[in-house]
Amino acid sequence: MKNILSKLNKAFESRIRLGIMSILSVNESADFNTMKQLMELTDGNLASHLKALETIGYIRSTKQFIGRKPNTQYTITEEGRKCFREHLNALEELIK
């Protein structure tokens, strides 16, 4: 019997990670503060999920300065887009 959960990606179990991937799927890039506001998160909570997604290669970050303020921009990677799409397909498959 086929395991009905096997195609759901554990990396996307958290609501916050679904939120991050959704935001970065539809925007060319997004910065830390924008995502923080969109999801009403603390710095630490958002940072830990961003770091996890970056470590597995689903997103990448670029640090820059806007004036004297540091600004970190995030983008989705090709791998991230592919795996997120597969996860969404598996979700649809599970619940249809």
Add this chain to the structure above:
Amino acid sequence: MKNILSKLNKAFESRIRLGIMSILSVNESADFNTMKQLMELTDGNLASHLKALETIGYIRSTKQFIGRKPNTQYTITEEGRKCFREHLNALEELIK
């Protein structure tokens, strides 16, 4: 700004809980061993998620004996069906 995660139900963050709710959405009832096989889980892992969903009132269980073997059947509650539907709608909203 509206929090894009606010309608996602934390009770359904785990893949296993999504699996349980999906199975019970489309079947009048399902027993422990069937769900265990469908999701390839250990007894303890499945039991803890079933207990959590039952505690918040999204599913209910009925214990019976089939011959001398105990058998626990699970069904989704009205509240569970409503909340799962809302969660799926919120997911669709988030990722569309």
